[in-house]
Each structure stands twice: as C-alpha cells, then as structure tokens.
Amino acid sequence: MKKKQSIEHTQLLVLSLLAGEDMYGYQMIMELARRSDRTFEMKEGTLYPVLHGLEKDGYVEAYQQEAPTGRMRKYYHLTRRGGAALKTEAEAWKTYSGAVNAVLRSSPGLNLA
Amino acid sequence: MTRREYTARVLICLRRVTRQEREAIQAEIDGHMEDHICALLGLGYPPELAEERTLALMGDPAEVGQELNRQYPFRWLAVKWGAIVLMLALALLVARPAWTWAGVVSDNLWNRFAPTHQLDLRELSLEGYVDGKYVRIASDVAEVDLRQTDGGVTMRVYQAGLEVPLAPKTEAWVSVCLYSENPFGETPQIYGDVIDMTGPLGREVTCTFFSGVKRSFTVRGQVRRGEELRFTYEQYGHRFDFSVPLPWGEALS
Numbered sequence: 001m002k003k004k005q006s007i008e009h010t011q012l013l014v015l016s017l018l019a020g021e022d023m024y025g026y027q028m029i030m031e032l033a034r035r036s037d038r039t040f041e042m043k044e045g046t047l048y049p050v051l052h053g054l055e056k057d058g059y060v061e062a063y064q065q066e067a068p069t070g071r072m073r074k075y076y077h078l079t080r081r082g083g084a085a086l087k088t089e090a091e092a093w094k095t096y097s098g099a100v101n102a103v104l105r106s107s108p109g110l111n112l113a
Numbered sequence: 114m115t116r117r118e119y120t121a122r123v124l125i126c127l128r129r130v131t132r133q134e135r136e137a138i139q140a141e142i143d144g145h146m147e148d149h150i151c152a153l154l155g156l157g158y159p160p161e162l163a164e165e166r167t168l169a170l171m172g173d174p175a176e177v178g179q180e181l182n183r184q185y186p187f188r189w190l191a192v193k194w195g196a197i198v199l200m201l202a203l204a205l206l207v208a209r210p211a212w213t214w215a216g217v218v219s220d221n222l223w224n225r226f227a228p229t230h231q232l233d234l235r236e237l238s239l240e241g242y243v244d245g246k247y248v249r250i251a252s253d254v255a256e257v258d259l260r261q262t263d264g265g266v267t268m269r270v271y272q273a274g275l276e277v278p279l280a281p282k283t284e285a286w287v288s289v290c291l292y293s294e295n296p297f298g299e300t301p302q303i304y305g306d307v308i309d310m311t312g313p314l315g316r317e318v319t320c321t322f323f324s325g326v327k328r329s330f331t332v333r334g335q336v337r338r339g340e341e342l343r344f345t346y347e348q349y350g351h352r353f354d355f356s357v358p359l360p361w362g363e364a365l366s
Contacts, residue, residue, distance in 0.1 A: 052138075
C-alpha cells in the first residue's frame with residue numbers, strides 16, 4: 001500500500017452519501033443500507049461519532065431544518081474540503097481495491113477471473 | 114431500556130462538551146430514534162416492538178458515548194475557560210487602580226475628620242481576652258489633636274494613653290495617622306521597614322501596625338512619670354517631630 005488512508009472507510013461512505021444531497025442521520029442509515037444492498041448495516045448510534053468527527057475536521061457542516069412533524073432535524077452538508085477529501089480517498093480506495101482484486105483474480109484456486 | 118434511558122447513557126459519557134453541545138447531541142440521537150420508530154410504526158409494528166427494535170439497532174450506548182466524547186477534544190473546553198479567566202483577570206487589572214484611588218480618598222477623609230474610625234486606641238489589645246477580661250493596651254486614653262504638615266502630607270496624633278499611669282515608669286501609646294491636604298492626593302502608606310523612628314536619647318520608640326489599616330498606626334515608648342512621648346518620623350522625604358502630652362492626671366498629684 002502506498003500510503004495510509006487519512007480517513008476511515010465509514011467516513012468515506014458517509015462523505016459519498018452526502019456528495020449527492022444533504023441528509024440527516026436516519027436518512028443516511030437507510031440510504032447506506034439501500035445502496036449497499038443491506039451489506040452495510042451499521043449500528044445506528046455509531047454514525048454520530050463519525051459525523052461529529054467529520055464536522056470537527058471541516059469535511060461536513062450541519063444546519064437545522066424543520067421536519068414534517070415540526071421537530072428540528074440536523075442536516076449535514078458536504079463542504080468543499082470534504083468534497084476534495086472524498087475525491088482523493090475514493091481514488092486511493094479504487095487503487096487499493098483494484099490491487100486486491102488483481103491478486104485475488106490471479107489466484108488459481110479461487111476462479112474469480 | 115427505554116429511549117430516554119438510552120440517550121441518558123450516551124450523555125453520561127460526554128465529559129468535554131459544553132451545555133449547548135450536550136443538548137444538541139441529545140436532540141439529535143433522540144430524533145434519530147424517533148425517526149426509526151415512526152418508520153417501523155408505518156410498517157405496522159406495535160409501539161413497544163418498534164421501540165425495542167430501534168434500541169437494538171442503535172448499538173451500545175456507552176460505546177457511542179465514548180466515541181462521541183473523543184470527537185470533542187479537551188483543548189476546546191480549556192480554551193473557553195482560559196478565555197473566561199483571561200477576561201476576568203483583565204477586568205480586575207482595569208478595576209484595580211480605581212479601587213486603590215477610592216481607598217486613598219477614603220483614608221484621607223477619615224483621617225482628617227474621624228481618625229478613630231480607622232484605628233482606636235481604646236479598642237486595641239495585644240493579648241485579647243485573659244481570664245475572661247479584654248486586656249487593652251492602654252488603660253487611660255485621652256483625645257489629643259496635634260498636626261504637622263510637610264510637603265502636602267499631614268501627620269496627626271489624635272490619641273495618647275498610658276499602660277499603668279500610677280507607676281514611676283510605664284509604656285506610653287499614641288495613635289497616629291497620615292492624610293493628604295488634597296483629599297484626592299496620594300498619601301504614603303506606612304511600611305515599618307522604611308520608617309526612621311527615633312525617641313529621646315537612650316529611649317526606644319517603636320511602631321505597631323494593625324492589619325488592614327494602611328495610613329494609621331500606634332507609637333509606643335517607655336516614659337517616666339510626668340514626661341511627654343517624643344518621637345521623630347521620617348519616610349519618603351516627609352519628616353515630623355512630635356512631643357505628645359500624656360494623660361497622667363491623678364498620677365502627678
């Protein structure tokens with residue numbers, strides 16, 4: 001591996017979710033499960049440390065918006081810095097996963113080619 | 114465990130957040146569970162089961178709380194409290210000259226018009242209560258009013274007393290204060306180590322200071338029956354020579 005990733009995989013997934021639209025926490029959990037065909041079903045409470053860490057680092061910013069029930073919801077928005085980090089880390093992930101796939105495909109016993 | 118208990122268990126782990134941050138986290142996690150419960154209710158779940166399933170999917174509250182706590186480094190709280198302490202220190206620094214000036218004016222006025230308010234020989238004791246009786250430093254005290262001015266600063270002797278008036282030799286005490294002729298003018302504070310105090314030849318004269326009183330003190334010296342207490346005070350370029358009559362009264366008859 002050329003370098004250690006500066007953000008973790010869960011953070012990368014969250015950033016990629018926010019690349020399309022601003023979302024609130026529960027919406028992210030649902031969307032992540034849907035897009036991964038329920039492969040990524042994280043413990044829902046653990047999403048918030050990830051989001052607050054990204055906010056602290058300036059990758060996302062939060063704002064309040066009223067929900068249909070009248071309650072205020074906290075929405076997260078991808079910042080320019082977060083977008084740049086997403087692009088960099090997605091490239092790194094693509095390289096890394098491509099390399100892993102190449103090794104796996106070259107293993108005769110696995111028949112992945 | 115209920116929804117409320119889950120949130121409480123998360124919040125109890127947060128040790129480095131402000132009150133506003135804590136309230137925001139509480140609202141966010143509680144809102145998340147409400148969203149999830151509403152979604153399950155929409156699918157036909159009974160309320161108890163919807164809450165139970167939601168809580169099961171949230172994960173360990175202690176783990177969530179500890180991870181959240183890590184996102185709020187101590188330094189931010191330290192910066193906040195540091196700023197508050199700095200502001201208080203600056204406020205005190207600004208207020209101190211005004212406070213000092215008020216003290217000078219107050220001393221000038223009290224010492225000029227009512228010096229016993231600051232220091233009263235009739236109330237002073239070095240030993241306090243002995244065998245249930247309050248032992249004063251001077252048994253007979255008389256009011257006197259001797260003033261000398263030098264360089265805009267006046268020294269006033271306003272009380273004189275004797276420890277044992279009938280003895281051939283005894284300790285004499287006088288109350289002394291300083292004030293500026295200009296009520297708003299600076300009056301030197303009294304510091305024992307810079308006072309040049311001399312008495313009659315061969316006699317020791319000493320000053321006694323009392324805590325919290327900056328411009329009043331007592332002068333003490335041994336005298337023979339009928340004598341006056343003589344002393345010279347010199348400090349910061351001001352010099353005063355006094356010969357203070359003492360309340361011998363019946364002791365002379």
